[in-house]
Amino acid sequence: MPVKGLPIVVAVIGGLVAAIATNSYWALDFYHVVGGGLWTAIDLFVGLVIGPIMGSLPPPARVAFSARFMPKMSLIMPTLVTMTLGAGWQLARHLGFLYVSGSTHHWLLASYVVVGVMAIVALGLLEPANIAVLFELRKERPDPAVIERLMRRFIYTAGITGVMQIATLVIMTRLATI
């Protein structure tokens, strides 16, 4: 785990708590847009660019890359997701999007479903694989076959995540312009 990154995570989450507590429209918008933009971009980049490159690397290179990449991702992604969803919910309350009678409600429902599908993939497949890879890497002689098998989940789910992220872009740009 990159311990040096923890203070940055604490500062970012602290800022999010302050944004929600003060209900500052600019701060909530900033957290939601920045967090969401980075989350989407990283997901698409990893799924469409890094994933295929990793798939073509020889196993020792994949293991070497994963050993450096996975610990960083285990800090970056949960922080971005918390930023985006925490600020997004409060922003939706602020703008009145949560009301069932609102004209934007069906778009909001679509975003719940998109986030729900991503949550299922992240919590049910990616997080367990991520932690299992970290356990394997802590061993004196990590087994490349185990790491490769676990990393395959990232490649399999890249398509689902990519489609969900493109749907997010459509929904969010539509919501922002209604």
Place this chain on the structure above:
Amino acid sequence: MAALGAERRDYPAPRCTELTLATIALIVAGGINMASHIPHRVPLAPAWGLLAAAALCYAASWAVLARAEGFAWRRFWTVFRWALLAYAVSAGMIEYVFIYDGVRGATLGVLSGMLALFALDVPFSIAYTVARCAAD
């Protein structure tokens, strides 16, 4: 090391990932159903149904795992305990927000049930995945 890797996987792995995924999917569906009605009155019958189905899937994942031979139980329990602690804190914070926001009665009951199942299912999934790749 390759031989050890082969040794780890020469027993049939129980199919728990599908069941834990189904549990999470049912909880998420219940959560979306409830969130879609906020701030109006939430019809609870679908939420209770989804919670019951999720609980069944979760129980089934334990039942399937209990019959597995050669499973790294010691590693499983080590990881499960720590992951449970993390997810219990996370679920506890969400529960606090529900209570703070004035959610009460049956709505709070079904939300608490979903949170409890979420806090149990994700650690199970993590511990199972880690232990499946380990030897006791």
